[in-house]
Amino acid sequence: MERIDRLDWTLIQAFLSVVAEGSLSGAARALGVSQPTLGRQVKAMEEQLGIALFYRQPKGLSLTGEGEALLPHATAMAEAASGLATAAAGHDNSLQGTVRITASDFTALYSLPPVLARLRIDHPDIQIELNATDLSENLLFREADIAVRMYRPTQLEVITKKIGILKLGFFAAKSYLERRGTPSNIEELMQHDLLGYDRSERFIRGAAKLGWQLTRQDFAFRCDAQQVHCEMIRAGAGIGVMACNLGARMPEVEAVLPHFPVPGLELWLTTHEALRHTPRVAAVWKVLENGLKPDLSQDNSIPIMHSP
Amino acid sequence: MERIDRLDWTLIQAFLSVVAEGSLSGAARALGVSQPTLGRQVKAMEEQLGIALFYRQPKGLSLTGEGEALLPHATAMAEAASGLATAAAGHDNSLQGTVRITASDFTALYSLPPVLARLRIDHPDIQIELNATDLSENLLFREADIAVRMYRPTQLEVITKKIGILKLGFFAAKSYLERRGTPSNIEELMQHDLLGYDRSERFIRGAAKLGWQLTRQDFAFRCDAQQVHCEMIRAGAGIGVMACNLGARMPEVEAVLPHFPVPGLELWLTTHEALRHTPRVAAVWKVLENGLKPDLSQDNSIPIMHSP
């Protein structure tokens, strides 16, 4: 397959300017180049992409449907470029602008919302862009300012801080427990339908350290996404491990063996060194830290699950 | 102030390539230009920005701290560029990639999380980027694929669909009601501490239509952010209007005059015409529509508040 990626970004710049101004001449003025140049650049872009971007009209150029489809991407580039310019100029010393946060789906959807709500109250001029993904993001190469992760990032040149430990515990739907009974010790629990969760390898190893032999076959269900896991517990599919604070919030589920020491998950906040002292990033960091802490345990004696 | 924005995007492209390859020569090979050209471009960029981007080392070029700070922006540009290339090539016919959603803070933080959780289950390969803002976004000019709004967008060339009506009602903290008593009709309610919410102009007008005279002075508190409003109700600061489904989920608050017909808020889904048939956008649209509907009323006889 051919790489169309090669198209010169100058062309995109030209494209964008023409869209914004509505004519070649106008765009030329705005961009400080001549009108023929711009005309050629637009033509070049159309040829390289094999797409008609504009309708040439007497009053100027207007976008075709295909052109419209490209515009959002071009605009995104322009925004990034302007962000770059701001950063370069060292003028981003204000508490406004966008801060991009990346977090695991689970954290993003269950832990972060109230914290972000608070953030919107404390810093109304800071826009938050949330990227929910379990993929380990490279803070240096991806546009994320702060990462919320369940493990300590290993990259160099990042600042990390452990916020606390997310306590996990066994939970099951009340309906399930009524049907199958509530286990009162580990041996009984192992006779139940167990739901393996996405870190099951880690979990099995963690369990082994606590002297609890467990194999993959002991799980009635396994799944990769924590949300699914969660839903299955709620639906009464069996007994599974989930975050204690989350379980406590769900009226239809109940803790099982609440005092059994299930290893917890660490929660780490990460940013890139170069962004550490950007005011808005620092502000968001602070709110995240303060907002997430109450939900977490600071007890370091709780065993944790280590990353693979 | 000078516009540094003017810097040619080709230079950024060069910058990025040098970072990725680690050397001028390598980057030149990758980019299909000569090494001196690239060297000059890097130098030009440094001069124009007035920043040293690289340490020149015998083994190649490595980023300075200032360079690192610019990198995320440059990378964001590259991602957008590659998105543009994909869109242009017409290859984005798969159910993967990123979909950007914009919604009011309130919707984003209170209504969307469970829906997005579902989305992650149904379409694990679609990344969601959520931009929580009350600002009306221009879907054509901003990189957002789908907007969730409380009003019908007026732009041309967008596809909109009304999902339903968010029912509103009076709520107060139980502690407040214990202290001040529960009003049993509108006249009594007006003697209470009322919390005006951010659309209070709209609200006052809506109330007037229902034959209920109300002025700004009748509100004990006013605030712009719905979250703050919400928190004040929970904190027992008075009686306020909030979404019924949200109020029902909060154990510490109680509905006041639950049968009084408070005008609701419409919820609209919007996307740009050109994106309508992009598979991943269509998929997300569908999940949003199905996920938000259950929380909303489809009863069109409920009065609604119109935008200003």
Added chain:
DNA sequence: TACGTTCCATTCATATATGAATATCAGACA
């Protein structure tokens, strides 16, 4: 209808950025 304005397309001399060739430097290795 004629005039002024605004736009895009074309032409051609010119300025500019480019690449091949080369010089230079630093480290690896025998």
Added chain:
DNA sequence: TGTCTGATATTCATATATGAATGGAACGTA
């Protein structure tokens, strides 16, 4: 120490993109 390798800088002829000038088409207005 000498040589090789892979890197960045420098030079200069050349290709390339650029801009001023010009032509032509559409539209509004007197």
